[in-house]
Amino acid sequence: MNKVIANGNLVRDPEVKQAGNTKTARFSIACKRNFKDKDGNYGADFVNCVAFGKTAEFVEKYFHKGSPIIVEGRINTGSYTNKDGQKVYTTDVAVEKVEFNGKAEAAKNENPDGFLNLPDNASDELPVFG
Numbered sequence: 001m002n003k004v005i006a007n008g009n010l011v012r013d014p015e016v017k018q019a020g021n022t023k024t025a026r027f028s029i030a031c032k033r034n035f036k037d038k039d040g041n042y043g044a045d046f047v048n049c050v051a052f053g054k055t056a057e058f059v060e061k062y063f064h065k066g067s068p069i070i071v072e073g074r075i076n077t078g079s080y081t082n083k084d085g086q087k088v089y090t091t092d093v094a095v096e097k098v099e100f101n102g103k104a105e106a107a108k109n110e111n112p113d114g115f116l117n118l119p120d121n122a123s124d125e126l127p128v129f130g
Contacts, residue, residue, distance in 0.1 A: 004075055006029060006070070007070045008066055009068050010027055010069060011028040013027075014026065022057060023052070023060065025050070025119070027051075027057035028049065029069055049073070070101045073096045
C-alpha cells in the first residue's frame with residue numbers, strides 16, 4: 001500500500017499550469033517535525049506535492065503561501081536528465097485529497113455556537129472531494 005497523509009503549511013503559492021483541459025498544481029508544504037533538535041528547535045520537512053484536475057483547481061482557488069493544509073495521496077518517484085546530462089531523482093506526493101486545516105483562520109469566522117460563517121451561496125462554490 002502506498003498512502004501518505006501530510007499536515008503543514010504551503011511554502012509558496014501553488015504553481016498552476018493548464019495542459020489541454022486538465023490543470024496541474026505543484027506546491028510544497030512545510031511539515032513540522034514532532035521532536036526538537038540539539039538546540040531545542042523543531043525542524044521541518046518540505047514535501048513536494050502535485051495535484052491534478054478538480055483537486056488542482058481547488059488548491060489554486062483556496063490555498064496560498066502560508067495556508068495550513070492537509071494532503072492525502074501516494075508517493076510518486078521519478079527521474080530525468082537535466083541540461084548538464086546529470087540524472088535527477090524526484091519524489092512527490094501525488095495528491096488525491098485536500099483538506100483545510102485553518103484553525104486560526106476558522107476561529108475568526110466562527111459563530112458563538114462553533115459553526116463557521118459562510119456566505120449563502122457557499123455550497124455552490126465548494127466542491128466535495130473524497
